[in-house]
Amino acid sequence: MIEAQSLTKRYGRTTAVDDISFTVRPGAVTGFLGPNGAGKSTTMRMVVGLDRPSHGSVTVSGTRYDRMHAPLTEVGALLDAKAVHPGRTARQHLRTLAATHGIGTKRVNEVIELAGLGSVANKRVKGFSLGMGQRLGIAAALLGDPHTLILDEPVNGLDPEGVAWVRTLVKHLAGEGRTVFLSSHLMSEMAVTADHLLVIGRGRIVEQGPVQDVIGRATRTTVRVRSPHATELAALLAGPDVVVEAPEPGLLEVHGPNAAAVGEIAAAARLVLHELTPVSGSLEEAYMSLTADVVEYRSGGDGQGSPTDLTATEVAR
Amino acid sequence: MTATTTAPAPADGARRPRSTLDGARVTFPRVVRAEWIKLWSLRSTYWTLGLAVVLLVGFAAIGAISVKEFPEQLEGQADGSAALVSSLLQPGLIIGPLAFVVLAALTVTGEYATGSLRSTLTAVPTRLPVLAAKVVVVAAVTFVVTTVATGLSLLLGGAIVPALAPDWNAPDVPRIVLGGPLYVTALALFALAVGALLRNTAATVSLVIGLVLVIENALNLIPWEPLEYVRPLLPATAGAAIASTPEQLEQMGEFMPVAFQPGPWGGYGILLGWVAVLLVAAAVRLRTRDA
Known part of the structure; x- marks a missing residue:
C-alpha cells in the first residue's frame, strides 16, 4: 500500500x-x-x-x-x-x-x-x-x-x-x-x-479509479445516427448538453444522450433511422480529453495576463 | 522462446520460501561489503592501483640507482638513517598519491556519472552509511597498498644500496616509513570528500591534483608576507610533514617562511582536519540534496 x-x-x-x-x-x-x-x-x-x-x-x-x-x-x-x-x-x-x-x-x-x-x-x-x-x-x-x-x-x-x-x-x-x-x-x-x-x-x-470507470467518465457518449431525416432529427435533439455534428449529409454524430434516448426521440417524431450506433471511447481518447482539460484549467487559473498569452506560455513549455 | 520459458518463472521466483531472505536488513558492515564488491568489480581500480605501485616503487628504484651511481650522496649520513630512508621514499610521494586521488574520487564521482548512485541509495536510503563505507574501503585499500609498495621500495632500495635499508632504531625512521602510507591515505580521503561535494570526476581530479602540484607550490613560493599564515594550513604541504625528517622541515621553513611550524604530527592533524570538515560538508550535501 x-x-x-x-x-x-x-x-x-x-x-x-x-x-x-x-x-x-x-x-x-x-x-x-x-x-x-x-x-x-x-x-x-x-x-x-x-x-x-x-x-x-x-x-x-x-x-x-x-x-x-x-x-x-x-x-x-x-x-x-x-x-x-x-x-x-x-x-x-x-x-x-x-x-x-x-x-x-x-x-x-x-x-x-x-x-x-x-x-x-x-x-x-x-x-x-x-x-x-x-x-x-x-x-x-x-x-x-x-x-x-x-x-x-x-x-x-x-x-x-x-x-x-x-x-x-x-x-x-x-x-x-x-x-x-x-x-x-x-x-x-x-x-x-x-x-x-x-x-x-x-x-x-x-x-x-478502475480502468473502465476512468474511460467511461472521461469519454463523452457518442452516438452515430444515419437517417434520411437527419436535419429534422438534429433540430429535435438540440439541447444544452447536446452537441450534434453532421460530418456528411444524412449522418449525425450526437454527443450527450445515449443511443436509447436518441432512438426514442426519433420514434416519437416518426423519423426513419438507418443506423444507430453507440461509439465507445478508448483509453487513448479518455487520456487526451483528461490531459487537455488540465492544460485549459491551468491556463485560465493562473489569474494573470490574458488567457491567450497564458495558453501560449503553456504550449511553449 | 523467452516468453514461453520465462512466463511461468515468476511463480517459482516469487513463491520461493521466505527463508532465503530471513535476516535481510541493512547493517553498516554489509554496506562496507557492498562497497568492497563495487571497488573490485571495476577495471579502473586495478589500473589505478597498479599504476600507483609502479610509481611508488619505480621512483624509489630510480633514487636507489642514482645513489649507487653517485655514492657521494651517502657521505655524512649514518647507514639506514631517516635522511637516507626519506631520500629513497619521498620522490614516489610526489606523483604516486595522484593515482589514489583518482581512485578515491572515482568511488564517488563514478556513481554520479553513471547514475548507479540512485541504485545504491535506493538500497541504503539513509545515505550516510554509503559515504562512511566508502571512506572505510578507500582508507583501508589505500593504506594497505601504499604500505606494501613502501615495503617493496625498502627491499629494493636495500638490495641496490645496502646503506639505504632502514635502521629501525634510528630517530624518526619508523615515522618516515609509515608516514608515506598515512599521508597518501589522508590525501585519498581528501579527494573522496571533494568528489562527494563536486559530484564530477574531471572537476574533482583536476582540483585536487592542481592543488597538490600547482596551487600549494605557488603559494609556498610567492614571496608575500601574509602567506606565512596560509602555508602551514595548506592540506598537502601540511600532511606531507608526516613523511619528512625534522631537517627537511627546517630547510623548508628557511625559503618558505611560515608563521608557525606545526611539526610532523601537527601538520598531519591539519590535513585530517581538512578531511573531516570536507566529509561533514559532503555528508550534509548527501543528506539534503536530491540524488
Whole structure:
C-alpha cells in the first residue's frame, strides 16, 4: 500500500508535483498515466526517497522509505534502467545491491533466471540493449522479494516478448497480494495491464479509479445516427448538453444522450433511422480529453495576463 | 522462446520460501561489503592501483640507482638513517598519491556519472552509511597498498644500496616509513570528500591534483608576507610533514617562511582536519540534496 498525502515537489519556480494525495492498494496493478513531464517519475522518486518532497509525505505500508530497515524487501523499484555502472556485469551489480541487505548469492541467481538474464549475467552492462537493461532493472527490483513494486516505464525498449513477460509478471505479482504501481506512456498497454488508473497531468491527479470507470467518465457518449431525416432529427435533439455534428449529409454524430434516448426521440417524431450506433471511447481518447482539460484549467487559473498569452506560455513549455 | 520459458518463472521466483531472505536488513558492515564488491568489480581500480605501485616503487628504484651511481650522496649520513630512508621514499610521494586521488574520487564521482548512485541509495536510503563505507574501503585499500609498495621500495632500495635499508632504531625512521602510507591515505580521503561535494570526476581530479602540484607550490613560493599564515594550513604541504625528517622541515621553513611550524604530527592533524570538515560538508550535501 502506497499512501501519498499532499505530496508536492518544486524545482525553483517550477512545480513538478502539485499537492497530490492518492492511495495505491495491494492486490492490483495500478497504472500511473500521464504525458511526459507530468510528474510521474518525480512522484515515484519521492516514494523511494531519491527526491525529497517540498511538502507533504508518502509512505509505503505506513513507513517512510528512508526509515525502513530492509527497504529492498519492502519496495522494489525500477526507476531508471541506466542506474547501473556500465563497467560492472549484471551479476556484480545485483551482488552489490544484495550485499547491503545480506541477501545471498542464491537469491541473486534466482532473479537472474527470473528476468531471463542467464546468458548475459556475466557480461558488462556497457554492451546491454535497452531491453536487457530493463530486465536487469526488474531483476534488481525483485531482489528483496518486496511487497510493493514501483516500475517506471518498465516496458520501455522491450521487444514484444518482453512486453508480454512484464504484463504476465506484474499481474502475477499483484495476484499474490502485492502492490504494483506501474507507469507507462503506452496507453494501450495500460488498458490491458492495469486494474486501476491514476492519471496525472501537470503535476496534479486528474482522474483515478478502475480502468473502465476512468474511460467511461472521461469519454463523452457518442452516438452515430444515419437517417434520411437527419436535419429534422438534429433540430429535435438540440439541447444544452447536446452537441450534434453532421460530418456528411444524412449522418449525425450526437454527443450527450445515449443511443436509447436518441432512438426514442426519433420514434416519437416518426423519423426513419438507418443506423444507430453507440461509439465507445478508448483509453487513448479518455487520456487526451483528461490531459487537455488540465492544460485549459491551468491556463485560465493562473489569474494573470490574458488567457491567450497564458495558453501560449503553456504550449511553449 | 523467452516468453514461453520465462512466463511461468515468476511463480517459482516469487513463491520461493521466505527463508532465503530471513535476516535481510541493512547493517553498516554489509554496506562496507557492498562497497568492497563495487571497488573490485571495476577495471579502473586495478589500473589505478597498479599504476600507483609502479610509481611508488619505480621512483624509489630510480633514487636507489642514482645513489649507487653517485655514492657521494651517502657521505655524512649514518647507514639506514631517516635522511637516507626519506631520500629513497619521498620522490614516489610526489606523483604516486595522484593515482589514489583518482581512485578515491572515482568511488564517488563514478556513481554520479553513471547514475548507479540512485541504485545504491535506493538500497541504503539513509545515505550516510554509503559515504562512511566508502571512506572505510578507500582508507583501508589505500593504506594497505601504499604500505606494501613502501615495503617493496625498502627491499629494493636495500638490495641496490645496502646503506639505504632502514635502521629501525634510528630517530624518526619508523615515522618516515609509515608516514608515506598515512599521508597518501589522508590525501585519498581528501579527494573522496571533494568528489562527494563536486559530484564530477574531471572537476574533482583536476582540483585536487592542481592543488597538490600547482596551487600549494605557488603559494609556498610567492614571496608575500601574509602567506606565512596560509602555508602551514595548506592540506598537502601540511600532511606531507608526516613523511619528512625534522631537517627537511627546517630547510623548508628557511625559503618558505611560515608563521608557525606545526611539526610532523601537527601538520598531519591539519590535513585530517581538512578531511573531516570536507566529509561533514559532503555528508550534509548527501543528506539534503536530491540524488
